[in-house]
Amino acid sequence: MIRAILRKELTENVREGRFRVVILTLLLVTVVSVLVSKRYYESVNEQHERARANARQEWVGQGQKNPHSAAHYGTYAFKPKYPLSLIDNGVDKYAGVSIFLEAHKRSDAQYMAAQDQTALSRFGDLTPDFILMFLIPLVIILLGFNAFTRERESGTLRLLKSQGVPVGRLLLGKWVALYLPIAIVTLVLFALAAILLSGIRDYGVFGVGAWLLLLMVFLVYYAVFTNLTLLVSAVSPRSSLSFVALLGLWVLSCLAMPKASSAMADSLFPYPTQLEFEEQIARDKRSGLNGHDPWNAAAKKLEEETLARHNVQTVAELPFNWDGYFMQQGEEHEAEIYFKHYQSLKETYQNQTRVYKTLAVLSPFLPTRFLSMAICRTDYHAHWDFADAAEKYRLMLVGKMNGDMVENSKTGEWDYLADEKLWAAVPDFDYQPLSQRTVLALQQGNLLTLLGWWLVSAMAVYVAVKKMSIF
Numbered sequence: 001m002i003r004a005i006l007r008k009e010l011t012e013n014v015r016e017g018r019f020r021v022v023i024l025t026l027l028l029v030t031v032v033s034v035l036v037s038k039r040y041y042e043s044v045n046e047q048h049e050r051a052r053a054n055a056r057q058e059w060v061g062q063g064q065k066n067p068h069s070a071a072h073y074g075t076y077a078f079k080p081k082y083p084l085s086l087i088d089n090g091v092d093k094y095a096g097v098s099i100f101l102e103a104h105k106r107s108d109a110q111y112m113a114a115q116d117q118t119a120l121s122r123f124g125d126l127t128p129d130f131i132l133m134f135l136i137p138l139v140i141i142l143l144g145f146n147a148f149t150r151e152r153e154s155g156t157l158r159l160l161k162s163q164g165v166p167v168g169r170l171l172l173g174k175w176v177a178l179y180l181p182i183a184i185v186t187l188v189l190f191a192l193a194a195i196l197l198s199g200i201r202d203y204g205v206f207g208v209g210a211w212l213l214l215l216m217v218f219l220v221y222y223a224v225f226t227n228l229t230l231l232v233s234a235v236s237p238r239s240s241l242s243f244v245a246l247l248g249l250w251v252l253s254c255l256a257m258p259k260a261s262s263a264m265a266d267s268l269f270p271y272p273t274q275l276e277f278e279e280q281i282a283r284d285k286r287s288g289l290n291g292h293d294p295w296n297a298a299a300k301k302l303e304e305e306t307l308a309r310h311n312v313q314t315v316a317e318l319p320f321n322w323d324g325y326f327m328q329q330g331e332e333h334e335a336e337i338y339f340k341h342y343q344s345l346k347e348t349y350q351n352q353t354r355v356y357k358t359l360a361v362l363s364p365f366l367p368t369r370f371l372s373m374a375i376c377r378t379d380y381h382a383h384w385d386f387a388d389a390a391e392k393y394r395l396m397l398v399g400k401m402n403g404d405m406v407e408n409s410k411t412g413e414w415d416y417l418a419d420e421k422l423w424a425a426v427p428d429f430d431y432q433p434l435s436q437r438t439v440l441a442l443q444q445g446n447l448l449t450l451l452g453w454w455l456v457s458a459m460a461v462y463v464a465v466k467k468m469s470i471f
Helices: 002-015 017-060 067-073 128-144 149-154 156-162 167-198 208-235 239-268 274-286 297-310 322-362 365-375 380-408 420-425 436-442 444-466
Strands: 075-078 098-102
Touching: 017 075, 017 128, 017 167, 017 420, 067 098, 067 322, 067 380, 067 420, 075 380, 098 380, 128 167, 128 208, 128 239, 128 365, 149 239, 167 208, 167 444, 208 239, 208 365, 208 436, 208 444, 239 322, 239 365, 274 322, 297 322, 322 365, 322 380, 322 444, 365 436, 365 444, 380 420, 436 444
Parallel strands: none
Antiparallel strands: 075 098
16 A cells, blocks of 8 residues: 555656656756865865965974074964865854964964855855755755645545545655655765765765764754655645745744844853953953063062072072973963853853754754754864864973973073974874764754654654545
């Protein structure tokens, strides 16, 4: 019975011009989007490798100079592209790709790709995630809005009920007929992405586990929209009403809810402006230890404590270079200030994330969006992790420079110079993305919400079809 219903539905769909046009167009757009993303991915990776090599060469080849001057000369930390960003680029275009590392200052990521685009470009990017998140749910609606209403309008629904066709088999046959073409298109997209990724020289390891997990997330997402489409078709008296209702549902779920949730999160937990943030940091710096100001109160206190601890009268009598030691203590104090204020930003981000997770029960788009970006390592949490790794590297680099002054020169010996041997002793910045286990732990709530959408929508469509009117 199920096979007969499925064959009948697929035959009708294939004969219908709307189905052929929509599926072929979707396949074409899917292939083009993956190829375009591949070119972008390779271009960014090539630029990343060139910039990283140049930064390293400039650092090692900076010539002889005082180590602390080298710390001010600085270098760059570049954010690598994770392989699955080919499918979902997430916030990478808006979060910056490199961080300048220097003494006494924690910099934000810069050189966002979105800065080189117009305001309308975000609506014109042909990317796999745009197709996966927006277009395919719309295609499900276009193909299935009249799944039950056409049976009612043609009178075949009364015939099916009079013949005692079980509700479950009727629903399953129509469900598979609607879901199967979408699943095939999705598999084509992911298979093409996997083939392309396997041949690309990248800066991470292409994980089959992450690929499969991302595929399963989208298959569940489409199962939810298939359930919702059949649900509305089952309770609607006419096909026109079903189409309008489903189109409104798509607009609300995929367009309105993300914008509304973002506005609500910003309203409840706003970020400080850039000017406010920088002023807060500068205020704390002025009241604390400054590695370039040996005359303020904090510096005098540190000097007295250090002299007493080593039982000497002047800094010149200390068994190490006081200047290097003093600047390193100032660096560590300023690092604590930066940590405090950036931690405040993280707390704001976490509070906003809780708002998104709460509102995810109102739209299957939200948990899918966050799961997709997290699995592809292109969400804000991955960006924060990169920024923290860059800050740890900065502190290590500056500490090594100041430490060389402390150990190998005397107080006041500002003409002391280090060379390439010291610069090369600083290891290159090597960032490793978050592990899959960490990502799953962070996204557990979104995963459960999406599965909840699937379960509730499946139960709802079954009840609706069971109570479906033949008129």
